Amino acid sequence: MEKILLFGSLGVVTVIGAGFGYLSLRSPNHLPAESIQVPMTPENIARGEYLFTVLADCDGCHSERDLSKFTAPVVARGRGRGWQLPKELGLPGDVVAPNITPDVETGIGAWTDGEKIRAIREGISRDGRPLFPMMPYQGFAKMSDGDVQALVAYMNTLPAVRNPLPRTKLNFPVNYLITGAPAPSRNIAAPNKANKLEWGRYLVTVGGCGGCHTPMEKGEPIPGKQFAGGEPFVVSSYKAVSANITPDTDTGIGKMSEAEFIERFHQYKKYAQDGPPAMTAENFTLMPWLSFAKMPSEDLSAIYAYLRTVKPVNHSVETHPQK
Numbered sequence: 001m002e003k004i005l006l007f008g009s010l011g012v013v014t015v016i017g018a019g020f021g022y023l024s025l026r027s028p029n030h031l032p033a034e035s036i037q038v039p040m041t042p043e044n045i046a047r048g049e050y051l052f053t054v055l056a057d058c059d060g061c062h063s064e065r066d067l068s069k070f071t072a073p074v075v076a077r078g079r080g081r082g083w084q085l086p087k088e089l090g091l092p093g094d095v096v097a098p099n100i101t102p103d104v105e106t107g108i109g110a111w112t113d114g115e116k117i118r119a120i121r122e123g124i125s126r127d128g129r130p131l132f133p134m135m136p137y138q139g140f141a142k143m144s145d146g147d148v149q150a151l152v153a154y155m156n157t158l159p160a161v162r163n164p165l166p167r168t169k170l171n172f173p174v175n176y177l178i179t180g181a182p183a184p185s186r187n188i189a190a191p192n193k194a195n196k197l198e199w200g201r202y203l204v205t206v207g208g209c210g211g212c213h214t215p216m217e218k219g220e221p222i223p224g225k226q227f228a229g230g231e232p233f234v235v236s237s238y239k240a241v242s243a244n245i246t247p248d249t250d251t252g253i254g255k256m257s258e259a260e261f262i263e264r265f266h267q268y269k270k271y272a273q274d275g276p277p278a279m280t281a282e283n284f285t286l287m288p289w290l291s292f293a294k295m296p297s298e299d300l301s302a303i304y305a306y307l308r309t310v311k312p313v314n315h316s317v318e319t320h321p322q323k
């Protein structure tokens with residue numbers, strides 16, 4: 001069955017996977033937000049910008065994007081202003097990625113830094129409600145304390161945008177099922193960058209590669225098919241299917257050298273800098289190439305190294321099918 005999803009279906013998965021047992025849960029598993037003020041250092045803000053705009057691609061859901069251009073790049077003035085996800089995506093309700101600029105009334109300007117961190121890593125909104133896990137907090141839960149603080153430092157510097165949006169309204173029973181999704185995640189140590197595999201796994205987790213590259217059935221990741229591709233992404237009449245990025249030599253990226261892998265991303269540097277061409281049926285994709293083109297070679301090299309270690313899955317995928 002073809003699902004119409006836009007930016008990763010991670011969330012829906014867990015929701016349905018959580019099962020009806022959670023119906024009886026009254027409140028999500030949560031702790032009070034930590035009382036912390038993130039250091040607003042230039043280093044933190046720069047690292048946070050990288051996380052927001054490149055690696056964790058917060059832009060993908062929370063920013064205004066130009067769907068007429070290749071990979072739907074962010075419109076700079078709309079960074080963090082929030083987005084009402086289109087109905088055609090087939091999500092279980094009216095889903096809104098909120099305004100996360102520092103606007104006090106319509107954004108998160110009144111939140112403490114601790115409340116922001118709790119929402120990002122633990123899936124609890126300021127008022128204690130559980131967030132729909134399409135917001136990939138289950139992956140962000142692994143974000144180190146240093147990184148999540150840097151991210152919040154950068155978010156604090158975004159221009160405040162006044163943009164009132166409605167709140168997410170999920171259908172029954174998903175509105176109850178998500179109560180089981182949030183979980184506390186505190187004191188997360190930074191991965192050891194010297195350990196290439198550990199670093200690569202961290203980047204793949206925070207980068208949300210699995211959310212788009214693992215195929216699903218009935219809203220759940222198909223067992224044994226991690227990173228094997230095949231998830232369809234459809235926007236109006238355009239369609240792309242996520243690639244098999246396991247090391248299978250016939251159907252995955254087993255034959256791709258490290259240099260080719262890095263070039264696959266860096267070939268889009270020019271677009272990232274000068275602006276991309278128009279989006280067409282042929283080039284249509286939602287792989288965040290323009291964001292990821294800004295990843296340094298050492299990060300891509302670590303991602304490549306880690307992906308060599310995942311289970312090879314023989315699963316043939318046509319990434320740009322002719323309809």
Ligand code: HEC
Binds near residue numbers: 008060097098130
């Ligand atoms: C795949 C889409 C997606 C991505 C990527 C994403 N978010 Fe979200 N985010 C959402 C949605 C949808 C919600 C609202 C869920 C709900 O209302 O139940 C949300 C909620 C939030 C909230 C809570 C806001 C509130 O008013 O309750 C914060 C803060 C947030 N996201 C920050 C981030 C940051 C920072 C990143 C990147 C590190 C990020 N998000 C990446 C979709 C996304």
Ligand code: HEC
Binds near residue numbers: 204209244264319
């Ligand atoms: C929002 C969904 C999405 C996310 C997130 C995503 N991808 Fe993709 N990716 C796709 C789609 C769709 C394609 C196929 C279309 C294309 O090539 O652009 C693809 C293609 C690729 C390809 C090309 C494979 C080939 O044989 O040409 C590579 C490599 C890749 N992705 C790696 C990654 C890595 C590594 C990450 C995480 C850092 C990632 N992707 C995150 C959707 C995504």
